Amino acid sequence: MEKVVTNPAIVVEELCVEFSGKTVLENVSLTILPAELHVIIGPSGSGKSTLLRAINRLNEFFPNCRTSGLVRIRLDGHLVDIYARDAPPLPELRRRVAMVFQTPAVLPFSIEKNMTMPLKVTLGLRGGELRERMEWALRQVGLWDEVEARLLDEATTLSGGQQQRLCLARALALGPQVLLVDEPTASLDFRATETIEQLLVDLKDRYTIIAVSHSLSQARRLADRLWVLREGRVMQQMNRRQLQDAALFQEIIDNIF
Amino acid sequence: MKKIADRCLVGFAWLSAGMVTLAAVMLVGFLLRRGLASIDGSLFFGETHWLDAVSGRAPVFEGIWPALMGTLYLVLVSSFVSIPVGIASGVYLAEYASKRVRASLGCAVDLLAGTPSIVMGLFGFALILLLRRTLFPQAGTSLALAALCIALLVLPYVIRTTQTALQAIPVHLRILGPVCGLSGLQAIVHILLPVASRGILSGVILAMGRAAEDTAVILLTGVVAQAGMPRGLWERFEALPFRIYYLAAEHQTRRQLDQGFATSLVLLLLTSTLFLTAFMLQRRFEKRWKKW
Amino acid sequence: MPFGRPCGLRLRSKLERCIERILLIATAIAAVAIISILLLLAYFCLPLFTSGELGEVFSRRWQPFAGSYGILPMCAGSFAISLLALFLAFPGAVAICFFVHSLAPAPAAGLLKTLVHFMTGIPTVIYGFVSVFLLVPLMRDWLSAGTGFTLLTAAITLSLLILPTIVLVFQARLERIDPTLTLASAALGFTPIEQVRHVLIPASAQGLLVAAILGFGRAIGDTLISLMLAGNAAQFPVSLFVSIRTLTAHIALVLATDSQSMAYRSVFAAGLVLFLLMGMINLLIQRIGRADNEKTYEKDR
Structure with missing residues (x-):
C-alpha cells in the first residue's frame, strides 16, 4: 500500500542516543519525505525532542551525549551523512536544518537585531540585502505588518505568539531546507496556536517539516505522516488516510498508551 | 526560659544593626562636619589658577x-x-x-x-x-x-x-x-x-x-x-x-x-x-x- | 529567494582556534602571576636558609640597632588583631544577616543591605583616617590607654572593615539554603526568631565557618588600619592596650625607612608568611566549599 520512497528528504537508520550512559533513543529508523508535514508524538520522556535534535546534531550541545546510527539529509540534491567525518561543519548544518522551540526563545535584543544578527554574522549580509531578507522572512510568518513600525523595540515586548513567529522567521531567514519544530504551541493560547498551525501547513510545500506535538488532536489536524514514540522506540507509523479514520486512529492510540 | 533567650537574640540583632548604622553614620558625619567646609577650589588647586592647573601650565603645590x-x-x-x-x-x-x-x-x-x-x-x-x-x-x-x-x-x-x-x-x-x-x-x-x-x-x-x-x-x-x-x-x-x-x-x-x-x-x-x-x-x- | 553560502568557514575555524589560544594565554597570566609572586618572595628569602639566619628572623626580638630581627612579635600581632577584630565583628555580622533575612521590617532590611554595600566601598585608608581623629582620642581620654594607638583601637576599626565582608558572604549562603526551608518551617508555625534558632543556624553552620574564615583572612591581609592605628611597636600583644605591629605594617614600615639587608630579609620573610597563610586559608575554604557542593549535588540526584 505504501508509496515507494524514491526521493526521501531525510533518512534515519538505527539511531541510538545515550546521555551519560542512559539510553534515550534505541534503534530508531524513519524516512522523511519532502513536502509533507511529519509529526512525532509520544508521552513525555519518550525521546521526541532528542530525536528532533539528533537531526541537527544539537544533542552534542549537551554534555555526555553519545550518538550512533545513521542520519542522512538531502542537502542541495544529495543525501549527506551528517555524522560522517566529511559532513558539513556544524554551524552550516544547523543553518540548513533550522529549529524552533517550545518556549519562544527570542534574544534579549531588539526585534530587528534578532533577525539581522544571525544573518550578518553567518551569511555576511549587509545593507539593502539584509533588510530585504528580514522583511521577506517576517512576511513569511505574517509578522511584518505587526512589527514594521516597532522594529527597534525589545523582542521580549511581543506577545507569546508573535515571539514564536519571530523565532520561526529568524530560522527561515537563514535559508533552511528542513524545519524542526519542538512543541511550538505548547506555551501559546488558542488563537496564537491556530496561527502557528496554519503557518506550518502553508510552509510545508517548501520545507521539510518535522514537528513534535504534545496534543493528539493537533497531530491529527496537521500530520501527513505521524510517528508514535514510546520509551525511545518508534511504536507506530500512520499516514494521512489512517489518521482521518477516527475509529482506527483511536484504536491504535489506545493500543499504544 | 526559651522565650527570654529568643528575646535576647532579637534584641542583639536590633542592637547590632543599630550599632553598625551608627558607626557608618558617625564616620560619614564626622567626615562631612570636618571636611565639607574645605571642599572648594583651593582644595584642588591651592593658589594656582584652575585653568593653569588643568592645562598643566603651572604646577600645583x-x-x-x-x-x-x-x-x-x-x-x-x-x-x-x-x-x-x-x-x-x-x-x-x-x-x-x-x-x-x-x-x-x-x-x-x-x-x-x-x-x-x-x-x-x-x-x-x-x-x-x-x-x-x-x-x-x-x-x-x-x-x-x-x-x-x-x-x-x-x-x-x-x-x-x-x-x-x-x-x-x-x-x-x-x-x-x-x-x-x-x-x-x-x-x-x-x-x-x-x-x-x-x-x-x-x-x-x-x-x-x-x-x-x-x-x-x-x-x-x-x-x-x-x-x-x-x-x-x-x-x-x-x-x-x-x-x-x-x-x-x-x-x-x-x-x-x-x-x-x-x-x-x-x-x-x-x-x-x-x-x-x-x-x-x-x-x-x-x-x-x-x-x- | 537565493541563499548565499558563507565564505571562509575553514579560515574562520582557524581563527577560532587562534583566539581560543589567546584566551588561554590570558587566563594563564593569573597563574603565572601567582607563581612568580611565590618564587620571587622565596628567592629573596633564600639567603635566610643558606646562611642560617632563619632562626634569627623567627626569633622573639625586633631590635634592628641591636642586631635582632625577629618577626615573631609581628606574627603574634597579626593574629591577635585579626582574632580580636573577628571576635568583635562576627556576632554582630551574623545577627545583621538574620536581621535582614527574617527579623527586620522590609524597609529597614533594604536600608541596612544598601548600607552594608556602601561600607564595602569605603576605602580602608578612610576608616583609618577617621579613627585616628575620632577613636584614638576617645581611647586616650576615656580609657587612658597611653597614646590611644593600641591593639584595641585598631581591632575595633578593623572589625568595622571586615563586618561587611562577613555579612555579604554569609548572606549569600543564607539565600542559597533559604526557599524550601523557610517555607517548611513557616508551615510548622515557627516565629521568625524560632526559625533563625532552630532552622537557619543549623542549616547554615558551614556558611558561618566560611564567613568567619574569609573575615579573618581579610583582617590578616589588611595593612592600613593596623599601620595607622596600632602604634607599630614591635612587641607581643600582652594586653588590649599595648601598641603592636602587624606583619603587613612591618613590611610597609621597614621598606619606608630601613635599608639594611637583614631588615629587608625580614620583610620578605613576613611577605612569604602572609602569602602562605592566605594560601592555606584559600585551601581551607576550597575544601569546605567542595564538601558543600558535593552535598548539594547528592541532594539534587
Whole structure:
C-alpha cells in the first residue's frame, strides 16, 4: 500500500542516543519525505525532542551525549551523512536544518537585531540585502505588518505568539531546507496556536517539516505522516488516510498508551 | 526560659544593626562636619589658577589636583591591563575550559584574589630589586609598576564577575547560538557577551573602585608625597589614598588637617559612586534572569 | 529567494582556534602571576636558609640597632588583631544577616543591605583616617590607654572593615539554603526568631565557618588600619592596650625607612608568611566549599 520512497528528504537508520550512559533513543529508523508535514508524538520522556535534535546534531550541545546510527539529509540534491567525518561543519548544518522551540526563545535584543544578527554574522549580509531578507522572512510568518513600525523595540515586548513567529522567521531567514519544530504551541493560547498551525501547513510545500506535538488532536489536524514514540522506540507509523479514520486512529492510540 | 533567650537574640540583632548604622553614620558625619567646609577650589588647586592647573601650565603645590590625577592615571593604566585580560580569562573559564583546567586555573585566580595588597606591593618592590640586579640597574618604582601590581590585584574581580555572568545565562538562550548556525566564537561575541554585558560591567567598575582606593600596593611601588602632576609611566606619582594616609601622620597645620578630611570626602565620593553603581548593575542583572 | 553560502568557514575555524589560544594565554597570566609572586618572595628569602639566619628572623626580638630581627612579635600581632577584630565583628555580622533575612521590617532590611554595600566601598585608608581623629582620642581620654594607638583601637576599626565582608558572604549562603526551608518551617508555625534558632543556624553552620574564615583572612591581609592605628611597636600583644605591629605594617614600615639587608630579609620573610597563610586559608575554604557542593549535588540526584 505504501508509496515507494524514491526521493526521501531525510533518512534515519538505527539511531541510538545515550546521555551519560542512559539510553534515550534505541534503534530508531524513519524516512522523511519532502513536502509533507511529519509529526512525532509520544508521552513525555519518550525521546521526541532528542530525536528532533539528533537531526541537527544539537544533542552534542549537551554534555555526555553519545550518538550512533545513521542520519542522512538531502542537502542541495544529495543525501549527506551528517555524522560522517566529511559532513558539513556544524554551524552550516544547523543553518540548513533550522529549529524552533517550545518556549519562544527570542534574544534579549531588539526585534530587528534578532533577525539581522544571525544573518550578518553567518551569511555576511549587509545593507539593502539584509533588510530585504528580514522583511521577506517576517512576511513569511505574517509578522511584518505587526512589527514594521516597532522594529527597534525589545523582542521580549511581543506577545507569546508573535515571539514564536519571530523565532520561526529568524530560522527561515537563514535559508533552511528542513524545519524542526519542538512543541511550538505548547506555551501559546488558542488563537496564537491556530496561527502557528496554519503557518506550518502553508510552509510545508517548501520545507521539510518535522514537528513534535504534545496534543493528539493537533497531530491529527496537521500530520501527513505521524510517528508514535514510546520509551525511545518508534511504536507506530500512520499516514494521512489512517489518521482521518477516527475509529482506527483511536484504536491504535489506545493500543499504544 | 526559651522565650527570654529568643528575646535576647532579637534584641542583639536590633542592637547590632543599630550599632553598625551608627558607626557608618558617625564616620560619614564626622567626615562631612570636618571636611565639607574645605571642599572648594583651593582644595584642588591651592593658589594656582584652575585653568593653569588643568592645562598643566603651572604646577600645583598645595592642592590635591595632582593626587587626583595620579589616582585617575593609576586607575586608567591598571584597567588597561586588567580589563582585557580579565574578560578574556573569564570567557575562557566559562566557555572553553575543561572541568579540570577550570578547577586548577580557578584555584590560581582564588589565590590571586586572596593575596594581601601589601604582598602585591612587595612583589612589585622585589621585581624592581631583581631588575636592578640583573637587566636594568637604573630601574625604579614608578606609575607603571604600581599600575601593574594594582592590575594583578583587581584582576580576579574582573575574571570572576565575567565568568559568573556568562555561566548565569540560561540554557534556552545559550542554545540559540548553535541553533542560529553561529560557531562557538560567534555565539560568544554576538549573543553571550552582550547578554552578560551588564554583569561584566559591574565587575569592571568594582575593579576600578578597588584600584582607586588601594593604598598598600602603591605605598611600596612608587607613590610619593610630592611629585606634582604625573609626568609619565616611568615616573613616581601622587595619589589620593596615599595623601590621606600621609596627612594623617604628617599634617603640620590645621589647614592641612582640614584638607585631609576634605580629601577623604572626595575619595569616598569617588569610590562609593563606583561601588554603588556596580552593586546596582549587579542587582539588575540578577533580577533579569529571575523572570525566566 | 537565493541563499548565499558563507565564505571562509575553514579560515574562520582557524581563527577560532587562534583566539581560543589567546584566551588561554590570558587566563594563564593569573597563574603565572601567582607563581612568580611565590618564587620571587622565596628567592629573596633564600639567603635566610643558606646562611642560617632563619632562626634569627623567627626569633622573639625586633631590635634592628641591636642586631635582632625577629618577626615573631609581628606574627603574634597579626593574629591577635585579626582574632580580636573577628571576635568583635562576627556576632554582630551574623545577627545583621538574620536581621535582614527574617527579623527586620522590609524597609529597614533594604536600608541596612544598601548600607552594608556602601561600607564595602569605603576605602580602608578612610576608616583609618577617621579613627585616628575620632577613636584614638576617645581611647586616650576615656580609657587612658597611653597614646590611644593600641591593639584595641585598631581591632575595633578593623572589625568595622571586615563586618561587611562577613555579612555579604554569609548572606549569600543564607539565600542559597533559604526557599524550601523557610517555607517548611513557616508551615510548622515557627516565629521568625524560632526559625533563625532552630532552622537557619543549623542549616547554615558551614556558611558561618566560611564567613568567619574569609573575615579573618581579610583582617590578616589588611595593612592600613593596623599601620595607622596600632602604634607599630614591635612587641607581643600582652594586653588590649599595648601598641603592636602587624606583619603587613612591618613590611610597609621597614621598606619606608630601613635599608639594611637583614631588615629587608625580614620583610620578605613576613611577605612569604602572609602569602602562605592566605594560601592555606584559600585551601581551607576550597575544601569546605567542595564538601558543600558535593552535598548539594547528592541532594539534587
